[in-house]
Amino acid sequence: MQLPNKPALTSKIYDVDGFAAAQELYHSNGWTDGLPVVPPTEDAIEACLEWALMPPDQLIGIEPVREQPITAEKLAINAVMAGCLPMHFPVVATAWAAMMQEEFLLHGTTSSTGGCAVLVIINGPVRLEIGANGTFNALANSDRATAVIGRALRLSLINLMDVRPGGIDRTTLGHPGKFSYCIAEDEEDTTWQPLAQMRGIPEHTSAVTVMAAMAPRQIMNEWTTDPKEILETFAAEMRANQRHYSIYGGNYAIVIPKQLREHIQGAGWTKRDIAEFVYERARIRRAEWGDVGKGAVVRDRGDSVYTALDSPDHLLVVAAGGPAGGFGAVIPPWMGHKTKAVTAAIGACVDCEPPKG
């Protein structure tokens, strides 16, 4: 029973004959990602809002380019459709608040032909509360929580910002991360500082980092224990991305699973040491474009050196992945430093002032 002082939901209501009819309603209106959705009922939406202590009309933020307001009610509807439970909703809401920071360039990153996805990296106690798994299959279908949180971002981009293929989304190819792209850092099995803390969030605080990210590029080097040799393989993959995709520096993420991590940790290397080494090694001369069929744009700047990272701070080092296998992943940025990764604490006000101008 609705309490008298409970604020009412204001979204348009549809009465449908059952589960199958609900699917057809959402698919025929272009409100899905092509997969079935959980029917967003009033009870389910209210449960999300109650968990997050948000009234339906709470403004999560205003997208700065198209000036679309994003409210808690609308976000909760999309989260429920994606399969979120109420406990997942604060992570979704915080990720949205982070994406609406100007430096993330939400409109550019979601409309571009370049076709990136929003990578969400979860840190802090919330990972354990929601069962987010940073071990086996970390970058894929590792667990319920990361699957539905990542999907909630895509569905809400589709429905709240009209980011539909051929609509606002002008992507040429895209990648599977556009269905869901969310990982949790394996903080329990590393000596390294969590990513969120490296980026200024206090210890033991739950946080999300969002990054406009291309598909992961998997590397393998199980034939050394030397941190420099291991990280050289990561840097080489970043150089390859600079040659084949974009030469410009930006936020790269590298994901280091346990097997390689233990060699690097064991040698006493911190995340900062890793970032400084990779910053030095991941760089190419513009002339190298000539080796990969892009000679036409080398022009007279062949000797110019381009770093994959504008500074060591721009490398997001994440401890995650299954316990065995000498693998790792490099996740390149969408397009150099035109977008910046943003980290936000869950349950904190990211930007209480509306955007200027």
Added chain:
Amino acid sequence: MIRVLDPTNEMKTAGAAAAPRPASLVGKTVGFISNGKEGTKGYFAHLDRLLREEFGVADVVWRTKSNFSAPADKHIVDEISRWHAVVTGVGD
């Protein structure tokens, strides 16, 4: 029966109305706002010639955004009121 909710953004922003269309371009000034990508150069060069030779446009002003994925810079937007028409679009 299930009662479900609309997932789209039903709130509309105030937006802005389009300026009146000019009846003719003869003697007018037209601004180009390019996103700066390689493919725009040939496109806008051709359009510049077309507008001057076939539509009698007096002047074509070229401007390029500093970030091809972000809105036009403020100094470019501020100039628009001095033009009679503006052409902007995607070039890749």
